Amino acid sequence: MPFEPGNKLSKGRPKGGMNRSSEQAKLAVARIANQGLDAFREDIDKIRKENPIEAAKLYLRLLEYIVPKKSAIELKGEIKQQIQQVTVNVIKKDFNGITDTN
Numbered sequence: 001m002p003f004e005p006g007n008k009l010s011k012g013r014p015k016g017g018m019n020r021s022s023e024q025a026k027l028a029v030a031r032i033a034n035q036g037l038d039a040f041r042e043d044i045d046k047i048r049k050e051n052p053i054e055a056a057k058l059y060l061r062l063l064e065y066i067v068p069k070k071s072a073i074e075l076k077g078e079i080k081q082q083i084q085q086v087t088v089n090v091i092k093k094d095f096n097g098i099t100d101t102n
Contacts (some may be wrong), residue, residue: 013019018026048055 004026044055044058
């Protein structure tokens with residue numbers, strides 16, 4: 001057996017390196033995705049012309065993969081604040097459009 005413990009002939013594949021078949025599969029998927037991206041702008045424009053609301057929804061869903069979402073932050077504690085003054089303006093309108101302020 002050529003690869004016994006302590007073998008000095010080869011260091012083997014580097015850590016994180018892919019084997020040839022995995023690398024070829026990854027390249028094939030990248031090529032297909034690249035072809036899809038070329039037509040993607042045209043597809044979005046067609047959707048926008050037919051249904052602008054759906055295009056906006058699609059755009060927002062895609063943004064989730066580009067811009068990370070912020071996580072919710074819970075604040076604990078009490079806010080104590082006194083109200084100093086409240087001002088109320090009452091405006092009366094009659095049927096002739098004349099306004100009267102008190």
